Amino acid sequence: LQLEEDEAKDSFDVDVAVTNPEKVVQFKDTSLPMFRSKAFTVRRRYSDFLGLYEKLSVKQSLLGCIIPPPPEKSVVGMTKVKVGMDDPSSVEFVERRRAALERYLQRVVSHPSLLQDPDVREFLEREELPRAVSTQALSGAGFLKMINKASDAVNKMTIKMNESDTWFEDKFQEVENEEQQLRKLHALVDSLVNHRKELCGNTAVFAKSMAMLGNSEDNTALSRALSQLAEVEDKMEQLHQEQAASDFFIFEELLADYIRLLGAMRGCFDQRMRAWQRWQEAQSTLQKKREAEAKLLWANKPDKLQQAKDEITEWEARVTQYERDFDRVGMTVRKEVLRFEKEKAKDFKSQIIKYLEAMLQSQQRLIKFWEAFLPEAKAIA
């Protein structure tokens, strides 16, 4: 209950946008008193974004935060190769990257803890950032490998955790199930986008063939109507392109983002397990130290005894610290999960509305095309 109250206070509103030319990425944001000025623009390289993620992961994930994953260098393992989307020189690829970087930043700044992080502030404000190194690891394959490595470590734990509260187990299962379902949805949308692109191609070719037919036609009115038909089909090709882009940018990328976010969430659960493990191992070490002390007492070796006592004190402190860490991570994970679910519901709803609005607009234009063509068709005598 305390957690939910805290959520209500977090009503920051930082807007970031990523604009393009070419490979240089600029963005501007309007912001709060905590920043230097109200609105400004900085230029960032693609590797700067990856560098930010790396810095955040190192710090924040230990605390159980869900760090939004960066857009991948190339699309690995999630989509079939599509004409345009994977070709770095194409307009679509550039737009795709821009949109992905923007969504990434928006997620970072809408996270109350991350927004306060000095690395994030530096990213948003500083004129020139030093070049980030070692961002190779953060290409798509690298990112997935990192997540899976953490999971493997957890699976290899010898001491099994005894959950007094099944909340974490249940949630983890839910996360895994959800990831499966989203992957399925993603594959289906990918298939749909591919078919729409195919329709674009077919429509363009059909339009050309109708133009040729119109040109060869003797009857003036019929020739005119066929040429108009060719123009209508050209316009429809444009609509199909936009529809494909809608499907892709609104749904396919959204699903891909959430699949990655769920991966990051699994990472959080693993962090909690690691914290628990650390605590357990410390307790076990403490136990060993106590046994060693007992042995020394019995063997009557006073010189080593002081060292043993010191070590016990040290490890008692560690045990206390690690227990606190574990509890804190647990609390953060719970908070993050609730926040995630809230954001997810909001995100999906707003994207769906955006989709429907685009769709409706498309349809209105289509209606106009048909209404304009009808008199032409009727005029054929």
Next chain:
Amino acid sequence: MMEEVKEVTPTLSVHADNIKVTEVLKEGDTLTFIIVSQKLSGTGEYHVDRTYDDFEWLQQHLFSQEDVPGIQGVIFPPLPAKAQVNASAKVMKQLGFLGLEEWQPYCKALENFLQQIAAHSILCKNKALEIFLTSSDPPGRQRVRKNIFNRLSQAVVEMRKESHKDVDEFFQTERDHNLVLTGCTKTATERFLDVVLTEQKIAVACGHFSAALQLCVEQGEDPDKQAFSKACVKLSEVFNSMMKNMTSVAENNVNTLGVGLDLESRYQEAEKEMLFRRTCKLVELETARRNAEKAKPVKKAAMEEVKKAAETEFDHICGVAKQEIAQFHGLRVKMLQQALVQWCEKQLLTAKEKADQFDQHLQAFRGMA
């Protein structure tokens, strides 16, 4: 070809423009078509069942009317290729639009075939048509003898004649124009079919996505989970609507412009065949003239006979052909206009329906807490 039968004593005892192919039945591997026509006298109807072989029987009879002068100048209404249950990919490709939508376009094509024959001033007089439409027994499944109209049996040598220079500017122009149009129309028809097939794929994909979204409903009383589940269910409805809409769009395409282009394409081919027959006759005539000229006195009279016969036949053919071409020009413009208007009207209606639906979906989403 489309003129009303104005004869005082029509041979055909049914109304030409009312012939309907009402049903298609699958009996094993065969497709059987039910044909209904209205009696001219009184208020009765004829109901007959025919297979593709019966249609071919009719066509062969029309082709083999050698006693009718100038018959080779007729543009014969084209019969679609044979439809089969469980047709091979090759057959389906050949049928194009006619193979879609549960054979409904195919039935329409057969119907059009019969109506055009019944409305044709020369062809409607053939007894085979009367028997086909009214006899309760199938007209006979035995093959009529093959005739010269069967293009497929013509030797390669004959093909050279296609480009034989014409003596008449009217016909040369028509041949050239027809050549261009047949090519363009065939291409346009094939391209449009590709469009329709992709639209069908999109409809299926929308259906799959809609179904998968239903499975994303999450249990629990958590308000955010419930909100997400509700969004998934509503989105599933949206994509279900999209599937239905895309299916309608594809159907409209098939039933109006698709079959329209298909019919135009087949009619252009029919005209091409008529023009080719005439060209072959022209070559025959020119050969006969040369033979008559070069003939030795012994053979001269005989060769002159042959030449005269060839000239007469050729003149008859040209006469009929000129009429047929004029009527064809009028008919095809009318057919295409009809197809285009219907296409546009249907798609406009479907587009408006979709806009309304999506407006409703949008309002519903906005209203969601």
